[in-house]
Amino acid sequence: MPLLSVEDLHAGYAVGGQMLRAVDGVSFTVNTGETVGLVGESGCGKSSLAKVLMRLVAPSAGRVLFDGTDVAPLKGGPLKSYRRQAQMVFQDPFASLNPRHTVAEILKGPLEVHGLGSRAERAQAAGAALERVGLPRAALSRYPHEFSGGQRQRLGIARALILSPRLVICDEPVSALDLSIQAQILNLLSKMKAELGLSYLFISHDLSVVRYFADRVLVMYLGRIVETGSWQEIFSRPLHPYTRALMEAVPTPGRRRHAAPLSGDLPSARNVPAGCRFHPRCPLATPLCTEADPVLRPAGDGQQVACHHAPTGAPH
Amino acid sequence: MSALLDVRGLSIAFPKATPVRDVSLTVEAGETVALVGESGSGKSLTALALLRLLPERARIASGEVLFGGRDLARLGDRELRDVRGRDIAMVFQEPMTALNPVLSVGDQIAEVVRLHQGLSRGAARARAVELLDLVRIPEPQRRVAEYPHELSGGMRQRVMIAIAVACSPRLLIADEPTTALDVTIQAQVLDLLDALRRDLSMGLLLITHDLGVVAEWADRVAVMYAGRKVEEAPFEVLFATPLHPYTRGLLAASPRLEAGQHCSVGPLNEIRGSIASAAGEKGCAFAPRCPLARAACRIAVPDLVSIAPGRLSACPVTTAAPVSEACHAAPVG
Numbered sequence: 001m002p003l004l005s006v007e008d009l010h011a012g013y014a015v016g017g018q019m020l021r022a023v024d025g026v027s028f029t030v031n032t033g034e035t036v037g038l039v040g041e042s043g044c045g046k047s048s049l050a051k052v053l054m055r056l057v058a059p060s061a062g063r064v065l066f067d068g069t070d071v072a073p074l075k076g077g078p079l080k081s082y083r084r085q086a087q088m089v090f091q092d093p094f095a096s097l098n099p100r101h102t103v104a105e106i107l108k109g110p111l112e113v114h115g116l117g118s119r120a121e122r123a124q125a126a127g128a129a130l131e132r133v134g135l136p137r138a139a140l141s142r143y144p145h146e147f148s149g150g151q152r153q154r155l156g157i158a159r160a161l162i163l164s165p166r167l168v169i170c171d172e173p174v175s176a177l178d179l180s181i182q183a184q185i186l187n188l189l190s191k192m193k194a195e196l197g198l199s200y201l202f203i204s205h206d207l208s209v210v211r212y213f214a215d216r217v218l219v220m221y222l223g224r225i226v227e228t229g230s231w232q233e234i235f236s237r238p239l240h241p242y243t244r245a246l247m248e249a250v251p252t253p254g255r256r257r258h259a260a261p262l263s264g265d266l267p268s269a270r271n272v273p274a275g276c277r278f279h280p281r282c283p284l285a286t287p288l289c290t291e292a293d294p295v296l297r298p299a300g301d302g303q304q305v306a307c308h309h310a311p312t313g314a315p316h
Numbered sequence: 317m318s319a320l321l322d323v324r325g326l327s328i329a330f331p332k333a334t335p336v337r338d339v340s341l342t343v344e345a346g347e348t349v350a351l352v353g354e355s356g357s358g359k360s361l362t363a364l365a366l367l368r369l370l371p372e373r374a375r376i377a378s379g380e381v382l383f384g385g386r387d388l389a390r391l392g393d394r395e396l397r398d399v400r401g402r403d404i405a406m407v408f409q410e411p412m413t414a415l416n417p418v419l420s421v422g423d424q425i426a427e428v429v430r431l432h433q434g435l436s437r438g439a440a441r442a443r444a445v446e447l448l449d450l451v452r453i454p455e456p457q458r459r460v461a462e463y464p465h466e467l468s469g470g471m472r473q474r475v476m477i478a479i480a481v482a483c484s485p486r487l488l489i490a491d492e493p494t495t496a497l498d499v500t501i502q503a504q505v506l507d508l509l510d511a512l513r514r515d516l517s518m519g520l521l522l523i524t525h526d527l528g529v530v531a532e533w534a535d536r537v538a539v540m541y542a543g544r545k546v547e548e549a550p551f552e553v554l555f556a557t558p559l560h561p562y563t564r565g566l567l568a569a570s571p572r573l574e575a576g577q578h579c580s581v582g583p584l585n586e587i588r589g590s591i592a593s594a595a596g597e598k599g600c601a602f603a604p605r606c607p608l609a610r611a612a613c614r615i616a617v618p619d620l621v622s623i624a625p626g627r628l629s630a631c632p633v634t635t636a637a638p639v640s641e642a643c644h645a646a647p648v649g
């Protein structure tokens with residue numbers, strides 16, 4: 001049984017009397033010990049999906065199963081238990097850490113909320129969490145502003161791990177960091193995963209980072225997953241025209257001044273194009289694409305693609 | 317032959333700090349020079365100093381900014397204002413803060429062309445539509461009346477570029493012009509900047525932290541660390557044989573789309589520590605993070621040494637340049 005199972009999830013926001021469909025029928029699973037990467041352009045619904053999983057935004061339809069249990073009806077003790085097991089790491093480590101709290105207070109906070117351990121045990125756990133992410137225990141009495149961006153992200157990770165979660169949702173955890181620090185944080189996340197048997201949903205708009213870090217990849221476009229597969233499949237044999245364009249757009253050593261593969265912007269989620277939502281930007285669009293909405297269909301081992309014209313080797 | 321822009325020994329000081337020290341840099345007409353480096357290494361301050369747009373308490377402590385035979389660091393305010401926007405233009409990372417929220421994009425473009433080219437209202441408006449078309453904004457006649465908040469991030473950046481190139485500048489300084497944009501939109505904006513560079517044979521100083529962008533779009537690269545230029549090379553040389561340990565570390569630390577590495581196979585090469593450790597270093601600012609550091613590195617700031625034409629590095633340990641060559645290099649520090 002997968003650790004996390006998302007089934008035809010829908011969620012949105014009421015904007016000016018209109019419904020903005022930020023998450024528009026998303027299904028996927030995350031297995032224990034697996035890192036699932038989620039990529040897509042700004043505004044495609046990545047953070048909204050994460051918020052629904054964290055129960056910060058209510059879904060309008062669909063289900064989220066954690067360990068086989070539907071999380072939507074959870075209340076009281078079971079909800080607390082879910083919240084302990086699913087934690088989040090954010091992009092901006094500074095904005096997500098209370099500037100008036102010492103590191104010790106920041107790290108002990110979640111333990112207090114969940115009534116875990118004695119005073120002494122909580123203090124001990126805070127110190128241990130800090131050392132685990134490569135910061136000295138002496139940092140416990142300091143404040144977030146005294147740390148560099150990379151160190152603050154280490155604090156954010158220490159805080160997310162202090163409750164011994166099973167699933168960690170990382171929303172752009174390295175996007176705000178210098179290249180030299182990115183590698184440190186990716187290595188740390190990797191090490192934590194191996195040591196603690198974590199599963200990650202790893203959100204990033206950076207394909208090179210996802211290629212390095214994810215076991216399986218979800219490609220999201222305007223609220224939908226348009227392609228999914230193992231990292232090897234997605235990066236060596238991308239099938240969806242959008243996935244191909246995303247990769248083509250990444251500037252790459254060895255290639256000089258090539259033309260942009262996609263024109264135009266991501267359309268607004270308030271006005272999702274009919275048929276295939278990618279058709280206004282798709283170089284392969286045909287009349288069929290403007291009418292019929294393609295669904296994800298199998299295209300090899302675990303690969304799936306939502307495109308009428310992608311070569312899947314399977315009839316549709 | 318003299319370069320379009322020739323910056324010599326630029327230092328920028330605040331009352332209590334000197335975050336840019338002795339930076340020299342040239343840009344030729346039609347050339348793209350990339351400036352890369354760690355956050356806080358002084359890239360933006362360097363760019364701002366070229367047009368004397370530094371923050372209030374900062375000043376150019378020493379150095380020259382030669383452009384068209386004049387030193388912009390010492391030019392009168394009035395003459396400098398003529399240079400800004402007309403001969404040298406700038407594009408920033410965050411177009412929203414650089415655009416006026418209460419003026420339509422057409423009015424903002426028109427304002428610039430009226431100021432520098434003395435066009436009439438009607439002609440300026442027509443020119444605004446032309447420029448929006450030039451930066452590939454669809455339906456320019458309609459868009460010209462829109463306000464910045466009605467545009468996407470990529471469109472706003474294109475409007476900034478339209479304003480920047482309105483007077484066909486000879487040099488465009490672009491400070492992280494695509495950092496806030498998606499890769500798909502980044503590709504469009506870089507493609508556009510490059511087409512303008514070619515068509516206007518404009519020099520382009522491109523500040524970025526993305527090595528892929530450098531590899532694909534730059535002709536030459538200058539690498540900064542903690543306020544100093546530590547390496548410079550033609551782009552292909554930098555990627556093939558980086559010399560400075562910081563540059564080597566950066567290249568090794570970046571995950572690549574085409575590379576075979578994956579976290580299940582092994583960790584990324586990281587550069588340990590952070591740039592914060594550079595504060596107060598007497599010698600090489602990179603020494604606290606450098607795997608090759610030795611005692612001598614901490615005594616004096618290493619000279620930026622010329623190894624071959626257009627090829628400089630500030631690390632004696634990795635260059636092992638002949639003494640005579642080191643002596644001819646410009647003294648640093």
Ligand SMILES: Nc1ncnc2c1ncn2[C@@H]1O[C@H](COP(=O)(O)OP(=O)(O)OP(=O)(O)O)[C@@H](O)[C@H]1O
Nearest residue numbers: 013015020022041042043044045046047048049269
């Ligand atoms: N609180 C909100 N109210 C109204 N609309 C919202 C809200 N939050 C997000 N949206 C809209 O929902 C869509 C999806 O946004 P979301 O933040 O999930 O995208 P994202 O993929 O995380 O983007 P980014 O890469 O920029 O973080 C966008 O159109 C966004 O404008």
Ligand SMILES: Nc1ncnc2c1ncn2[C@@H]1O[C@H](COP(=O)(O)OP(=O)(O)OP(=O)(O)O)[C@@H](O)[C@H]1O
Nearest residue numbers: 330333335353354355356357358359360361362371
């Ligand atoms: N008002 C100030 N007083 C003192 N130092 C300052 C001030 N403003 C900026 N600095 C310092 O100048 C240095 C260079 O800043 P700059 O903005 O040029 O860096 P950058 O290379 O553009 O970084 P980034 O990649 O983050 O944009 C920084 O280390 C910063 O601490």
Ligand code: SF4
Nearest residue numbers: 276279282289307308
């Ligand atoms: S279904 Fe049609 S429009 Fe959509 S991605 Fe495939 S070819 Fe393009």
Ligand code: SF4
Nearest residue numbers: 600603606613631633
């Ligand atoms: S001078 Fe020394 S410390 Fe500095 S980069 Fe070279 S080897 Fe490293």
Ligand SMILES: [Mg+2]
Nearest residue numbers: 046047048171
């Ligand atoms: Mg987001």
Ligand SMILES: [Mg+2]
Nearest residue numbers: 359360361491
């Ligand atoms: Mg900057």
